[in-house]
Amino acid sequence: MLACTLPKAGWTHEAHLSTCAWLILERPDIVPERDLPGLIRRYNESVGGVNSDTAGYHETITQVMIRAVRAALARSEGRDLAERVNALLLADEGRRDWPLRFYSRERLFSVEARRRWIDPDLLNLPPPVLCE
Structure with missing residues (x-):
């Protein structure tokens, strides 16, 4: 992914x-919360994808899943x-639908959530966890 050689x-x-x-x-x-957005966008473009209001990079899902990964690790x-x-x-x-415990489908898949971080509307997310 970092080298943009992973097949789409x-x-x-x-x-x-x-x-x-x-x-x-x-x-x-690499700080995932800071660096993954650019890395994912670059990767998407390298395989012919686009980062738009309807496809490609999604800020809220990315940040929620970073938090999920840290908790599991x-x-x-x-x-x-x-x-x-x-x-x-x-x-x-690790489940694909994990963010939907905290967000309604409409909110999570909105253009606003794709463009920038938005807070959940169903439940508060667990607090961030540091891991090594």
């Missing part, structure tokens, strides 16, 4: 989460990278 078909939900986990655990020079400290990523993918936070 490989940029799945699971690849998003695995990439985020790897960045958190192995790349202290915090519970698996002490394990190796592969074990931690596998645990993340099996955790509630």
Whole structure:
């Protein structure tokens, strides 16, 4: 993903989460909350995608899922990278629909949520967790 050589078909939900986990655990020079937006946009464009009001990068989902990844990783400290990523993918936070516990579908998939962070309208998100 960072090198923009991953085939578009490989940029799945699971690849998003695995990439985020790897960045958190192995790349202290990259701050996902700050850097992932640009990295994802660049990747999308490199495979012929667009970042628009209806496709491509989505700010709110990205930030919510970074928080989800951090929470799941915090519970698996002490394990190796592969074990931690596998645990993340099996955790509630790894589910595609996890953000919909906190956001109505209309709010989460709005143009506003795609463009910028918006707060949830159903439940408060769990507090951010630091992990190593």
